[in-house]
Amino acid sequence: MKLLIVEDEQGLRESIEEYFAEAGNVCETASTYAEALSKVSMYRYDCILLDITIPGGNGIDLLKNIKQQEYNDGILIISAKNSLDDRLEGLDLGADDYLVKPFHLSELRARVSAIIRRKSFNGSNILLFHEIAIDLMAKSIKVKDQPVKLTRKEYALLLYFVANKGKVVSKNAIAEHLWGDGIDMANNFDFIYSHIKNLRKKLLEAGSNDYIHAAYGMGYKFTDQ
Amino acid sequence: MKLLSKYNRVTLLSTIVIMLFTGIIYYVAIKLILIEDIDKDLAVEENEIFEYVKVNHALPQVFESEYQQIIFQEAKPGSVKREFVDTLYRNIPYSHHGRHHRHEEFESGRGLISVVTAGNKTYRVLIVKSTVETEDLLKIIFGITAGVILLLLLVLLISNRLLLNRLWQPFHNLLKELRSFKLSDAGAIALSETNIDEFKELNQAVVAMASRVKSDYTDLKTFTENASHELLTPIAVINSKLDTLLQTENFSPQQSKLLNDLYSAVSRLTRLNQSLILLVKIENRLVEGHQPVNLKAEIEDIAMQFEEIFNDKQIALKTDLSDKHLETNLYLVEILLNNLFSNAIRHNYQGGIVNIILRENELVIENSGDADALQPEKVFKRFNKSTNSEGSGLGLTISKQICENLGFDLSYFFNNGLHTFKVSF
Numbered sequence: 231m232k233l234l235i236v237e238d239e240q241g242l243r244e245s246i247e248e249y250f251a252e253a254g255n256v257c258e259t260a261s262t263y264a265e266a267l268s269k270v271s272m273y274r275y276d277c278i279l280l281d282i283t284i285p286g287g288n289g290i291d292l293l294k295n296i297k298q299q300e301y302n303d304g305i306l307i308i309s310a311k312n313s314l315d316d317r318l319e320g321l322d323l324g325a326d327d328y329l330v331k332p333f334h335l336s337e338l339r340a341r342v343s344a345i346i347r348r349k350s351f352n353g354s355n356i357l358l359f360h361e362i363a364i365d366l367m368a369k370s371i372k373v374k375d376q377p378v379k380l381t382r383k384e385y386a387l388l389l390y391f392v393a394n395k396g397k398v399v400s401k402n403a404i405a406e407h408l409w410g411d412g413i414d415m416a417n418n419f420d421f422i423y424s425h426i427k428n429l430r431k432k433l434l435e436a437g438s439n440d441y442i443h444a445a446y447g448m449g450y451k452f453t454d455q
Numbered sequence: 456m457k458l459l460s461k462y463n464r465v466t467l468l469s470t471i472v473i474m475l476f477t478g479i480i481y482y483v484a485i486k487l488i489l490i491e492d493i494d495k496d497l498a499v500e501e502n503e504i505f506e507y508v509k510v511n512h513a514l515p516q517v518f519e520s521e522y523q524q525i526i527f528q529e530a531k532p533g534s535v536k537r538e539f540v541d542t543l544y545r546n547i548p549y550s551h552h553g554r555h556h557r558h559e560e561f562e563s564g565r566g567l568i569s570v571v572t573a574g575n576k577t578y579r580v581l582i583v584k585s586t587v588e589t590e591d592l593l594k595i596i597f598g599i600t601a602g603v604i605l606l607l608l609l610v611l612l613i614s615n616r617l618l619l620n621r622l623w624q625p626f627h628n629l630l631k632e633l634r635s636f637k638l639s640d641a642g643a644i645a646l647s648e649t650n651i652d653e654f655k656e657l658n659q660a661v662v663a664m665a666s667r668v669k670s671d672y673t674d675l676k677t678f679t680e681n682a683s684h685e686l687l688t689p690i691a692v693i694n695s696k697l698d699t700l701l702q703t704e705n706f707s708p709q710q711s712k713l714l715n716d717l718y719s720a721v722s723r724l725t726r727l728n729q730s731l732i733l734l735v736k737i738e739n740r741l742v743e744g745h746q747p748v749n750l751k752a753e754i755e756d757i758a759m760q761f762e763e764i765f766n767d768k769q770i771a772l773k774t775d776l777s778d779k780h781l782e783t784n785l786y787l788v789e790i791l792l793n794n795l796f797s798n799a800i801r802h803n804y805q806g807g808i809v810n811i812i813l814r815e816n817e818l819v820i821e822n823s824g825d826a827d828a829l830q831p832e833k834v835f836k837r838f839n840k841s842t843n844s845e846g847s848g849l850g851l852t853i854s855k856q857i858c859e860n861l862g863f864d865l866s867y868f869f870n871n872g873l874h875t876f877k878v879s880f
Contacts, residue, residue: 239688245695249702310687332691332725335698383763398701402718409760410793421763446711448701448718 231276231346232256236266236292237308238284242331246279249335250342252396263287270296270303276346277304279338280325290319297324304345308333334403336394343393359392360454361438373436383408384429391442391452400449426450459619466615467608474604478597485596489589490565494539497567500525500582508573522585527571530579535570542566544585562587625649629661636665638672676735683732690728693721723847730849733790734837737856748788750779751813757792758811761800769806776813781880783861791857794850795820795876802874810873816880821873828869835865 260266263286544564799822807823838848
């Protein structure tokens, strides 16, 4: 996939670039409004990660510009302003999603993947990962063409893993993805473990390979290697 | 003491004293003048007697008149001294037929004792005139004066009351405005027009003070908001760097532990920061919008969302929910419910209970926890939290503020060993 990261904060920009950098991905970056505008007017991207506050202009203006040209790039707004108005304005103007800083890179990646899937599958809503087929519309999965019944959270978890395949995803990120802000009340993340254990068991029982690996007690890695 | 009473006391007292003093001077002066007048009449009468005696060498016939009596008495020469005296006047009322009545009346009178020599005899002459009319006159004058004093006092009292109340109206208005003054309200102080300089000055001073305080407060809030926003970027960088660091693999157990601690600290920092931003936003009433909210469904949603966390702590959740539909801000209601749920779980112990009761006019969330009641007046204060709490210390402040914004009432009480938060719609 081809991404444009419009973000003026160097540290964040580099982290995002690095996280998305892998075979088959092209990541371009822009740190100012002018730079972003020139790239947007020359190239098309699968997804543009757009910071609202950038030097020399406003991400919302850039978004308007893109939509005016009727470009079909996916757009994910990244903003420090957790303002409902910004969010609504952004989505109204045609942004595909809105993510508030700070965020986990795995969350960002899950969102970007979702946008790109929506943009590129064109009616086909099946996401394939080896023998696992995820029906995004029906929110159901099949392993080797056999339906596997997952709970809502297990399904979300699997999707999250697939989007972040090959990456170590921290328990915090998983917990926040599945439980939102309420997660800080938990004593520990043991209950995450039980969800992961259940998901893994269901997949294995259906004949899937073992893709979920624990990583140093900090998180999990979904990988086919 | 009210200004009016104080003012009345002073003015009334001084008015009474001055009026009394004036009355006394009046009385004395008029009395002196009238007595002098009578004395002149008496002297004229004496003179007439002298004239008569000089011409006739005999005492004049004495006529009793209604206002004057003349009495001659023989006296030794030299024993009588001429003098004016206050005396009694023996009034013998006349009937219409000129006959004497039996009883006599004594009235106050003024007399002149004098000496006249008729023939070879010396007589003491006593001429007495009744001063009843004078007294009457004085009484009338005194009465009128007293009446005027009373009237004046009455007028003063009433006019003071009316006038002062009206004069002080701008002051009372201002006072009312000051009482209802809230820093977070956007509106300026509404002042009533006045043409009295003192109040004008007061009004101006108050308006200036209020706007200064408000601008300071706004600055402070803007600072909080900006600071929180500025913090977001570095936190975002830390977060992303941690996620990146995680990908480098091959961690020792010790490094894993360190990373885990970093993750949880950063996530606390994030939540704290977000809470601050949210609080500022709610306080500024920047969250708007109304939609129909099915409270029962919302609560069931959150209960489901938190299911694992309830299980994790082995907390027994008991719900008793009736249907409740509201026309309100869904976003804020979600935050409110989230906060109250989090609170009930966070301050609970392993194996505790949480009861949620939704009725037509209230939502009650009870939880087991510390055996001691919290201080109701402190519960909703910022950063007031139990020492071992992992929360931001802002959750209940935010909840309270949300309730205020939405027109609900949030209260805390300790009941049967359960900490209870009640939202009254």
